[in-house]
Amino acid sequence: MPTRILPAVGDADAVRSLTTLLSQLPDAEPVAPVADSTQLVDTLARLAAESVDELPEVVVVHERIGPVPALELVREVALRFPAVGVILVTTDASPGLFQAAMDSGARGLVALPLSYEELANRVQAVAQWSVGVRRHLGHGADVFTGAGGTVVTVSGAKGGVGTTLTAVQLALAAQASGRPTALVDLDLQTGDVASYLDVQFRRSVVDLAAITDISPRILAEAVFRHDSGIALLLAPAEGERGEEVTDRAARQIVSALRSRYEVVVVDCGAQLGGAGAAVVELADTALLVTTPDVVAVRGAKRTVRMWDRLQIRKAEETTVVVNRHTRATEIQPPLIQKITGTAVAATAIPANFRELQAAVDAGRVHDLDGKGTVRQALWALAAELGLVKTPERALERRSGRTRDRDRGTGGLRRRKE
Structure with missing residues (x-):
């Protein structure tokens, strides 16, 4: 042969x-x-x-x-x-x-x-x-030996726009549909995925940063299996250790994860470092979360332009997600699309913090009411992005x-x- x-x-x-x-x-x-x-x-x-x-x-x-x-x-x-x-x-x-x-x-x-x-x-x-x-x-x-999973990065136009909540719920939706999913907290200094999911785990993404050959066994030892089934790779408890995760290490870690999981969701936070930039560059889908207010939309525009200048990601290859949307706000998704020059997700996440507050305060956002408008919208967003396995998509x-x-x-x- x-x-x-x-x-x-x-x-x-x-x-x-x-x-x-x-x-x-x-x-x-x-x-x-x-x-x-x-x-x-x-x-x-x-x-x-x-x-x-x-x-x-x-x-x-x-x-x-x-x-x-x-x-x-x-x-x-x-x-x-x-x-x-x-x-x-x-x-x-x-x-x-x-x-x-x-x-x-x-x-x-x-x-x-x-x-x-x-x-x-x-x-x-x-x-x-x-x-x-x-x-x-x-x-x-x-x-x-699989073809490799889908990598989705979730970045924030600024702090406090709902980046981590979005990343967590996208991962939960993918896992619940039957797709093995990993969630990575690459907000290296201020990551809160562990707090949102009420977990304490001594290993973090830093433990993989210095390893040149990440075998399946080493990877399995570094991730934490959440009750929901998601594999978590958490940010370091000591923020200063985040500097140990270089852009090269981030690429290697995410490549190792995508070889084992169908979906890899990466919370990149609102501050762009070398590691985050490397992962945004290699991602299949790069999301940028904003709220419909002047400060956040300006931040989104600034981020998109920076990604383009640094040749990380072109504007047309970025998708903006509008969080805390209401019909009464003056800034609507079409205007955000025009300002940023990006695609805007068809699914907007409604403003309803009262629905979230108890789960966020308890650190159990995985227990959000399935009938709640915010959770339904975030899971609909996961389906829009192709992260949810459905009979139609399989066909x-x-x-x-x-x-x-x-x-x-x-x-x-x-x-x-």
């Missing part, structure tokens, strides 16, 4: 030289290259959603890939698709980079300029390793996969004998 090889190369000249050499390898089946990190992860996720056997045995990552740096991309692929062997192609063949690549999960490193013999030997070894892993998976090993997903099969998958499918 031929070895399927997927090159991930952003440079046009490098694409030509690499694909030419790959096509000369014995029993090799190079497929159309991908040009950036996003396209690579999306392609692998689409194939893994059908079966691990649809994935290529080998992915070759060029050092000039972007926008995610090569080593971080290697780490993400290794975490989310452990049956795929990754080879890093680089001009730096020093022992230091070799060790860094291995720590990130690469199965090999090939130096530039490319040598046919070196590339052939490395591809053969990695392909054999990949086949062995898949054979092991076929016997029921506890290895996580849509199956239909989508059928259409993908009809269109083909760019040569990545294993040929039928």
Whole structure:
């Protein structure tokens, strides 16, 4: 059976030289290259959603890939698709980079300029390793090979607009619908998820920050299983320790979580640090919560512009959620959409703090009355965002996969004998 090889190369000249050499390898089946990190992860996720056997045995990552740096991309692929062997192609063949690549999960490193013999030997070894892993998976090993969960970040236009309540209820709605869900408190200095859910737990997101290889066992030890079923990864009790969570650590942690959970909701708070920015950038959906008043809407506009300037997130890729909405207020969702230049969620959360007060004061927002208007609106928002599993959505997903099969998958499918 031929070895399927997927090159991930952003440079046009490098694409030509690499694909030419790959096509000369014995029993090799190079497929159309991908040009950036996003396209690579999306392609692998689409194939893994059908079966691990649809994935290529080998992915070759060029050092000039972007926008995610090569080593971080290697780490993400290794975490989310452990049956795929990754080879890093680089001009730096020093022992230091070799060790860094291995720590990130690469199965090999090939130096530039490319040598046919070196590339052939490395591809053969990695392909054999990949086949062995898949054979092991076929016997029921506890290895996580899913396409990766949906990551939703919830940020606040300013403090006090309801960011944490929104994040908690979105996670509860997803979990209640049957989708395994993780809730991460990345408001590192002032996070209150633990207080809202009445939990005390000695581990936090900081405990994962210094770990270079987050295995499923390590991850399971760091999260707290709430009575609702949600897996919680909490902010540190000592706010100053939040500085230990770097942007790189945040990406690694969230990538590890999305490899195990169908939905990962991240409370980013109202203050943007490196860790929060990194997660907003990689999120499938980025929410920005505001209230319909001048100060909060100005804060939302300021945040959206900052994300755009820093190339974290474009305005059109951000969704504003309007909290404490009333028909009497002068600032309505269409005006907020015009001011911010973002999409605005069709579901607005009504103003009714009296309904929330007892649950918030008791730290048990998971016990909100299901008939209450606020809870109903927040769970409707979860459904609007596609976080809630419904029979209709399951049918849509199956239909989508059928259409993908009809269109083909760019040569990545294993040929039928």
